[in-house]
Amino acid sequence: xxxxxxxxxxxxxxxxxxxxxxxxxxxxxxxxxxxxxxxxxxxxxxxxxxxxxxxxxxxxxxxxxxxxxxxxxxxxxxxxxxxxxxxxxxxxxxxxxxxxxxxxxxxxxxxxxxxxxxxxxxxxxxxxxxxxxxxxxxxxxxxxxxxxxxxxxxxxxxxxxxxxxxxxxxxxxxxxxxxxxxxxxxxxxxxxxxxx
Amino acid sequence: xxxxxxxxxxxxxxxxxxxxxxxxxxxxxxxxxxxxxxxxxxxxxxxxxxxxxxxxxxxxxxxxxxxxxxxxxxxxxxxxxxxxxxxxxxxxxxxxxxxxxxxxxxxxxxxxxxxxxxxxxxxxxxxxxxxxxxxxxxxxxxxxxxxxxxxxxxxxxxxxxxxxxxxxxxxxxxxxxxxxxxxxxxxxxxxxxxxxxxxxxxxxxxxxxxxxxxxxxxxxxxxxxxxxxxxxxxxxxxxxxxxxxxxxxxxxxxxxxxxxxxxxxxxxxxxxxxxxxxxxxxxxxxxxxxxxxxxx
Numbered sequence: 001x002x003x004x005x006x007x008x009x010x011x012x013x014x015x016x017x018x019x020x021x022x023x024x025x026x027x028x029x030x031x032x033x034x035x036x037x038x039x040x041x042x043x044x045x046x047x048x049x050x051x052x053x054x055x056x057x058x059x060x061x062x063x064x065x066x067x068x069x070x071x072x073x074x075x076x077x078x079x080x081x082x083x084x085x086x087x088x089x090x091x092x093x094x095x096x097x098x099x100x101x102x103x104x105x106x107x108x109x110x111x112x113x114x115x116x117x118x119x120x121x122x123x124x125x126x127x128x129x130x131x132x133x134x135x136x137x138x139x140x141x142x143x144x145x146x147x148x149x150x151x152x153x154x155x156x157x158x159x160x161x162x163x164x165x166x167x168x169x170x171x172x173x174x175x176x177x178x179x180x181x182x183x184x185x186x187x188x189x190x191x192x193x194x195x196x
Numbered sequence: 197x198x199x200x201x202x203x204x205x206x207x208x209x210x211x212x213x214x215x216x217x218x219x220x221x222x223x224x225x226x227x228x229x230x231x232x233x234x235x236x237x238x239x240x241x242x243x244x245x246x247x248x249x250x251x252x253x254x255x256x257x258x259x260x261x262x263x264x265x266x267x268x269x270x271x272x273x274x275x276x277x278x279x280x281x282x283x284x285x286x287x288x289x290x291x292x293x294x295x296x297x298x299x300x301x302x303x304x305x306x307x308x309x310x311x312x313x314x315x316x317x318x319x320x321x322x323x324x325x326x327x328x329x330x331x332x333x334x335x336x337x338x339x340x341x342x343x344x345x346x347x348x349x350x351x352x353x354x355x356x357x358x359x360x361x362x363x364x365x366x367x368x369x370x371x372x373x374x375x376x377x378x379x380x381x382x383x384x385x386x387x388x389x390x391x392x393x394x395x396x397x398x399x400x401x402x403x404x405x406x407x408x409x410x411x412x413x414x415x416x417x418x419x420x421x422x423x424x425x426x427x428x429x430x431x432x433x434x435x436x437x438x439x440x441x442x443x444x445x446x447x448x449x450x451x452x453x454x455x456x457x458x459x460x461x462x463x464x465x466x467x468x469x470x471x472x473x474x475x476x477x478x479x480x481x482x483x484x485x486x487x488x489x490x491x492x
């Protein structure tokens with residue numbers, strides 16, 4: 001099945017997605033990787049406000065390569081290359097993130113270990129082909145703004161306007177089906193067989 | 197400005213020099229070399245990816261391989277890095293004993309990295325390991341990483357291999373017992389299963405066996421530079437077949453090609469040890485070489 005979704009996402013938009021389906025997203029997505037996740041949780045703990053909204057948000061595990069085309073008040077950035085990073089580094093920080101905010105989709109690569117239960121009835125994991133950064137950059141139409149640039153270019157939160165961003169494969173759906181876990185379990189069984 | 201001619205092969209550029217190597221020419225060439233490595237894959241790697249796509253029967257894996265091939269085309273046509281993780285810059289230099297550079301080659305390579313970072317541009321990836329502060333220009337203590345080898349002859353050959361973190365993080369080293377030669381294959385398989393889709397398969401696996409703790413790792417990294425169309429030994433083929441039987445597939449979503457090639461490099465080691473290192477490389481097996489000095 002192929003789905004074309006528009007952000008912000010509502011729970012109804014993602015409930016009927018099944019692991020293995022193909023998704024394209026149009027609208028706004030935010031990048032966040034290790035440091036940004038840590039800061040979001042830190043702010044949450046202090047009970048402070050985030051400088052951006054995560055309601056119905058799509059979080060992209062990505063540390064993009066950007067080029068500044070204008071400085072100062074009229075600051076402008078251009079995407080050079082923006083593929084996904086390894087999602088599993090965010091596995092521990094994702095359940096508390098989902099508890100605090102209604103993030104409806106997480107985009108990344110390689111899957112996430114032990115998050116399927118935290119995603120259940122709340123959020124989907126969408127796999128974007130790792131390394132396909134030039135292709136991704138073509139589908140990012142605008143850099144709307146950037147937060148937390150003090151974390152460095154890859155770790156900052158970039159707000160991006162995308163059009164038909166994909167193909168994204170539903171890796172973990174809201175029913176708890178996790179393709180990556182299934183493939184991993186199968187590989188472990190094959191390996192066990194070889195070791196006998 | 198000395199007279200020089202450039203000749204390009206797939207991923208190797210030869211610069212014939214009529215006189216001594218000029219520092220500016222050298223820096224320009226190394227920055228160009230970096231651009232080439234970041235934007236275009238060597239032909240043997242592209243061929244291996246195309247073959248994997250043609251063979252693949254799993255529709256999800258096929259779609260991923262097609263996205264990879266499309267991505268490499270866009271990167272080449274637009275002149276942009278194929279992956280946003282432009283890596284840390286690792287150089288392998290072979291300096292001919294009769295080659296007289298006449299300037300500090302390491303300092304010039306560092307300058308070329310700073311230049312390439314600004315003009316390609318490359319993502320600034322070099323950070324202090326403890327404070328995590330980013331230097332902003334891909335240089336720092338011990339980085340770029342430059343490995344020197346002294347060889348006979350009049351040439352200077354420099355290879356750059358930008359290495360991303362996704363695949364490097366999944367690499368492994370183990371000091372096996374000398375009687376455990378038979379378990380080397382199992383160590384490779386365990387490492388690949390543990391890595392799953394995280395290092396962006398289809399992979400190239402560099403396996404360094406012997407030497408010492410650090411030498412094994414170096415051998416594994418050097419093995420990644422071997423052309424993918426090099427005839428594999430029966431040991432390498434045996435490992436590759438077992439790796440692909442795991443069914444991890446492109447991006448860990450399942451499929452028949454988890455690795456494109458396995459290359460093993462060995463060195464003699466202490467009778468009481470058996471170091472084995474596995475360096476994992478993502479599908480973007482980026483590297484390019486330049487030779488200064490032309491014919492011997």
